[in-house]
Amino acid sequence: MEVNVEGGISLDGQFWLSFLNIIIIDLILSGDNAVVVGMASRRLPPPERKKAIMWGTVGAVGLRILFTGIITWLLGIPYLKLIGGFLLIWVALKLLTQQEDVAQIEEGRNLWEVIRIIVIADVVMSLDNVLAIGSAAKGNFGLVIFGLMLSIPLLMWGSAAIAKWMNEYPILVYFGSGVLVFVATSMMLEEPLLISYLAGWKLPYLDTLIPIMATGLALFIGKWRRNSLFTFHHVK
Numbered sequence: 001m002e003v004n005v006e007g008g009i010s011l012d013g014q015f016w017l018s019f020l021n022i023i024i025i026d027l028i029l030s031g032d033n034a035v036v037v038g039m040a041s042r043r044l045p046p047p048e049r050k051k052a053i054m055w056g057t058v059g060a061v062g063l064r065i066l067f068t069g070i071i072t073w074l075l076g077i078p079y080l081k082l083i084g085g086f087l088l089i090w091v092a093l094k095l096l097t098q099q100e101d102v103a104q105i106e107e108g109r110n111l112w113e114v115i116r117i118i119v120i121a122d123v124v125m126s127l128d129n130v131l132a133i134g135s136a137a138k139g140n141f142g143l144v145i146f147g148l149m150l151s152i153p154l155l156m157w158g159s160a161a162i163a164k165w166m167n168e169y170p171i172l173v174y175f176g177s178g179v180l181v182f183v184a185t186s187m188m189l190e191e192p193l194l195i196s197y198l199a200g201w202k203l204p205y206l207d208t209l210i211p212i213m214a215t216g217l218a219l220f221i222g223k224w225r226r227n228s229l230f231t232f233h234h235v236k
Helices: 011-041 046-069 071-075 080-096 107-137 141-149 152-168 171-188 192-199 206-235
Strands: none
Touching (some): 011 046, 011 080, 011 107, 011 141, 011 152, 011 171, 046 152, 080 107, 080 171, 080 206, 107 171, 152 171, 171 206
16 A cells, blocks of 8 residues: 655645554554464463464564565566475465364474474565555654554454454464465565566456465365375274
């Protein structure tokens, strides 16, 4: 989301427009991070879940601040969104095929596995956020930090609520994974290499059809893998 400020608006007006824009961006983009944290931590005992949510929130906000500060360097990394998209799809499939029986996994090891998944997802999703955040801040790094701090309650409360809902309604796990795959595929389609390649196809709505098809395929693979693991452990 971008705000174009005309020359007639005062400096104070520009500041508050940028401030509100930053808040809106963070509220929207924090939703994706909350899905990851909530999905990854849903099988942890409540005390361990709180730790995972805390570290997930700290990681998401910290990485967004860091990446916004080095945005020029990041733009020089080739195939950044392509690689990030693949990593995010891996995270979605990993979350979709998590073991249901937490008792089979040591709690400490499970906590660090959850934190590792959250950190990877935070890195990928924060990379996709910095362009919008940096643009809205209009060079005011302090404004970026302040706006990001306001997203902490949403991340913490949103992650806890999502984890609770997914335990009560397992079908939401598929919805959350689908959202991540759709976001990942859409991000990959913003890679200049793919843009130039797909331009030669001259087919309408590719930027929508490809993410939808990729999401359907990923959910099918995840469902098949999940059923295979379930059958294996019960036969064993």
